[in-house]
Amino acid sequence: DVVLTQTLVAQPVRLGDQASISCRSSQSLVHSDGHTYLEWYLQKPGQSPQLLIYEVSNRFSGVPDRFSGSGSGSDFTLKISRVEPEDLGVYYCFEGTHGTFGGGTKLELK
């Protein structure tokens, strides 16, 4: 089974800082169809998760351009260029073909 590891359980940041969240897979996530179905979600307190990035680097409609996704193979990163208050919460990576979530990284104020 595929395991997604988000090394940091919590990441303290200051508003306006850049933040990077890492997600590493136990194996390559390149699917046989050539796509990599790696997504990023944000769960704000008391809310359902929301899709930010799909297929590694595609920003979902309405997601601010300060969010960007990158990576390939088994190593992926979500970057937030300038953290705003509404960005605080828990970030999860997810691989769709295996149905596996990472453990989550809580972005919190320093």
Place this chain on the structure above:
Amino acid sequence: QVQLTESGPGLVHPSETLSLTCTVSGFSLTGYSVYWVRQPSGKGLEWMGRMRYNGDTSYNSALKSRLSISRDTSKNQVFLKMNSLQTDDTGTYYCTRDLYRDSYAHVRWGQGVMVTVSS
């Protein structure tokens, strides 16, 4: 407007069967896949399974022996049944819809239904 609404009992006794319903609107179950995702209280997300747009199902291997997902397209509903519930099955259960066919991205989520397993 795309909406998913989970419903079911808030309390289930240990060893009993959980039955949840996801009622959808704004899209067709034959056009998009619907998923179940759960979140134990205070913990992370766990993918449970999928009802594909063509009626195929797939399950988390860790839950497969206890889990069944079905649907009624005429009622726009997807059902989850999981047997032999234990206390660590307590948490919030979400149904979701994908972004496009076989995209696997959970673009729309229900508000979730809280399930407590307790005697």
